[in-house]
Amino acid sequence: MSLPTTRFLTGITTSGTPHLGNYVGSIRPSVRASLTAGVESFYFLADYHALIKIDEPARIQRSTLEIAASWLAAGLDPERVTFYRQSDIPEIPELAWFLTCVTGKGVLNRAHAYKASVDKNTAAGQDPDADVTAGLFMYPVLMGADILMFNAHKVPVGRDQIQHIEMARDMANSFNHRYGEHFVPPQAEIEESVATLPGLDGRKMSKSYDNTIPLFATRDQLKKLIAGIVTDSRAPGEAKDTEGSALFQIYQAFASEEETQTLRKAYADGIAWGDAKQILLERIDREIAPMRETYQDLMNHPAKIEAILLAGAAKARKQATPFMASLRHAVGLRKLGDQAQATTAKVAKAALPSFKQYREADGQFRFKFVDAQGRLLLQSLGFASPKDAGQAIAQLQRDGAAALTTLAAQLEPLAVDATVVGAALELLAVGT
Ligand code: TRP
16 A cells, blocks of 8 residues: 655745755755655746746846756755746646636735735835736736646745645635535645744845845855854853844754754853854855755756756646646536537536535534535534444435434534425435
8 A cells, every 4th residue: 555645846936046045944845855755746946936026037047047956956856756847837827827717806915915015005105006017916826826736735835925825725625616626725834943044134034135145155155145144242252142143043954953052052152253153154064065066067057957847847747737638628618529428427417416524623523415506505413423424414315305304403403495405305316
């Protein structure tokens, strides 16, 4: 028996040079996760997303190369995972349109990134949508398509992205409700310990604050940048605070528990900032130096990366292409000659009422009976076991409306007329 696999998926927007924050928060954990048994991983370069922020073609190309090389140099094995470039999968923008059509505009109005722009414009006394592209507005839908295309279970992201994952869940549910079960609602996977790496100025390390340390800076550059990390003015010999020390937090993201304790003690003992910076330099360099050579080699041979990405896209499309075909069929984008064949059975099934069994937080088993549009016809009370619930369902299927009386004590009061429930039970009996 094979283990049930969990599918992980994450993307990085190709809008800049990868920095230590990307490495600690995304690249390193995703490489580690990809080595775990029972995990199937999808990692991609979100270059369609980059178009929302960047209109410099050369920068997008450069960033795509750098991020791909970083991921590979950090140990991502393209044989083990599915590693691809978003824009090589034409099914993704197609799915984005399908999802656009099941997503409320009001939901997108509330997306953080869009709202932030609107709030900023409003505060400045400008038109709320000034300089807001429809691309920014649709950002969450494209991201939903990335995730749902491969039915990922877990999406490792930073806290700022949680809302997008929730929206993707809603898109999955809305689509499933209309067209049948096609999508798995995904979950965000937050790495608490690495959510925010501080940058040179102590704020979150981010391109937008211009406070980053590039992942593949040379040792000399690294040394210079580390020298620029903000510290306080305490002199050598004076005890230093680890709390709020960007230097300490960056060190912690690379060091073992033991190493961290040692530096904590050195802080208390009044280590000079210059010496602490030297320790940080050595620790980061120890982890990054072995990857630098691979990175440089890949950067010097972009055609190698191109070939890896194209192979990854072919692998991804082995799933995406047939899946998209079934989704096209589900929504009614069908070959006109097909009608009479495979479709009738499915349509008839989709139009039937159905029983849904589930387990509640109280450990009890319940079922409901819903019509083809998902309206609730019947709701059971709790059963001790799934078997008991199943027997009640069997009785309803066998005896129809008559069973409503026999089972009355195990059902919630009817929300609709008993004859409607009876008719639906009959429809089900005929249909199956
Ligand atoms: N929005 C993510 C970011 O800016 C990148 C991204 C695009 C992504 N599509 C995704 C992440 C799908 C996870 C899953 O960091």
